[in-house]
Amino acid sequence: MNKPKIALTIAGTDPTGGAGVMADLKSFHACGVYGMAAITSIVAQNTKGVQHIHNLELSWLEEQLDSVFDDELPQAIKTGMIATKEMMELIRTYLEKHPEIPYVIDPVMLAKSGDSLMDDKGKHALQSILLPLADVATPNLPEAEEIVGFKLDNEDAIKKAGKIFIEEIGSKGVVIKGGHIEDDNIAKDYLFTKDGLEIFESERYETKHTHGTGCTFSAVIAAELAKGKTIYEAVKKAKDFIALSIKYTPEIGQGRGPVNHFAYMKKVGLDDE
Numbered sequence: 001m002n003k004p005k006i007a008l009t010i011a012g013t014d015p016t017g018g019a020g021v022m023a024d025l026k027s028f029h030a031c032g033v034y035g036m037a038a039i040t041s042i043v044a045q046n047t048k049g050v051q052h053i054h055n056l057e058l059s060w061l062e063e064q065l066d067s068v069f070d071d072e073l074p075q076a077i078k079t080g081m082i083a084t085k086e087m088m089e090l091i092r093t094y095l096e097k098h099p100e101i102p103y104v105i106d107p108v109m110l111a112k113s114g115d116s117l118m119d120d121k122g123k124h125a126l127q128s129i130l131l132p133l134a135d136v137a138t139p140n141l142p143e144a145e146e147i148v149g150f151k152l153d154n155e156d157a158i159k160k161a162g163k164i165f166i167e168e169i170g171s172k173g174v175v176i177k178g179g180h181i182e183d184d185n186i187a188k189d190y191l192f193t194k195d196g197l198e199i200f201e202s203e204r205y206e207t208k209h210t211h212g213t214g215c216t217f218s219a220v221i222a223a224e225l226a227k228g229k230t231i232y233e234a235v236k237k238a239k240d241f242i243a244l245s246i247k248y249t250p251e252i253g254q255g256r257g258p259v260n261h262f263a264y265m266k267k268v269g270l271d272d273e
Helices: 019-032 058-069 084-099 120-129 143-148 155-169 213-226 231-245 263-267
Strands: 006-011 034-041 041-046 047-055 078-079 104-107 173-179 188-193 198-205
Touching: 006 019, 006 058, 019 213, 034 058, 034 213, 047 084, 047 143, 058 084, 084 120, 104 213, 120 143, 143 155, 143 173, 155 173, 155 188, 155 213, 173 213, 188 231, 198 231, 213 231, 231 263
Parallel strands: 006 034, 006 078, 078 104
Antiparallel strands: 041 047, 173 188, 188 198
């Protein structure tokens, strides 16, 4: 049996399994990739919202990362909820030691419920510490607006924001998840790289059960990059993956339920990597 590719997620938890490292590990598995995880924050949350957040001591995160990097290097790294500037600076040291490893950042600032997941110092630090190292950043509209400082209420504004990510911030690629900004029936995502713009479209499904979509989307991109796929190929797979995961949502919980992390695997199957 061939040794599997490995993806590492560095993020917070979700005891109900819909978001955070729990969603990442499911997504890695559904893409045929072995998942590893380092925890940044213990989050008491469910489909109804975030109840409590306990950020781990910096030394605890460092010990987890040392355990991983001293034993087996991943083929891709993704970060999700990174609550503090100090955590970002620590993670940057590992990324800078291994620039050959593709890095995907989901700049998690808000939960689907609207609860804040990052302090103000962390929000400002994100742009200067981690985003310049990203092979792919995956902000949703509110996150992208927070980063660039203006409203993204049309495609021209999104294109302007994408240019800022690539030319000013320094990310190699960014997917701005535009949702249904100009068409209620189509969900659009905008991939910007130095080579230009690619737009990915899928049918939009009318459902409240979208908890963890950002985590899942970015995790699939990381998994595909771990397998040696191009950024375009990875984002296309993630778009198809998330569309099916929303279409076949399991409707778990009393609030915004999770997506179906195994819908793609069941409907399409694993790739032949």
